[in-house]
Amino acid sequence: MKTEPKALALMGSPRAGGATARLLTCFIDQWRAFNLGAVTVVEAYKAALAPCTHCGYCGKQLGCVYDDGFTAIDAGLREADFLVVASPVYGMGFPAPLKAVFDRCQRYFEAKFSLGAANPIPKRKSALFLAAFGSKDGRGVEMMREQLRYTFLLVNAVLEKTVAAANTDRLPLDMEAAEREIQSAIRAAVSRWQNEGGPP
């Protein structure tokens, strides 16, 4: 019996009604409209993970010296077929609580290169990057996409699409355009699963 694909969303905005939240809600609505499985949302500000301190623990044994909210994120990353990173641009980068989530993924680098694990997160997943930035300067999104390239390698994710809402501090969001882009990212994942024999 085939199982439904699972989506994990890492939410980097603290604002419930903000532009990032609206993009993420649009994704959740579309995921449901496609009749796909559950979406688990991790709110980085609520998870408030301890930042990586490069203590060396994960280079000597699997896991992390901290027993905190990353345990659930780790389980989510292992199960997920689709990963969403939803984030505002803060100072040309990720807000600190979300950056902490990414830095804690260093355990997968150590698992592979210090401990010899072949593939620390075996399940390959499609990914979507949702971003919102207040200005017209899109360089922050470009830099964040570069940062994600590293983290996505660690968690076995393939970026299907970036949907970025610009000028959010001045202009209303173009939700129709965002919805079309999000639908196309979901379609790309579904067609990848069909071609690669993954989830339905």
Ligand SMILES: Cc1cc2nc3c(=O)[nH]c(=O)nc-3n(C[C@H](O)[C@H](O)[C@H](O)COP(=O)(O)O)c2cc1C
């Ligand atoms: C601490 C902070 C730093 C920001 N840095 C940038 C920036 O570098 N570039 C930019 O275009 N907007 C910047 N903004 C504006 C936010 O990206 C924008 O308001 C965005 O819509 C916030 O996301 P939200 O609506 O989901 O909360 C910054 C806002 C804050 C609070």
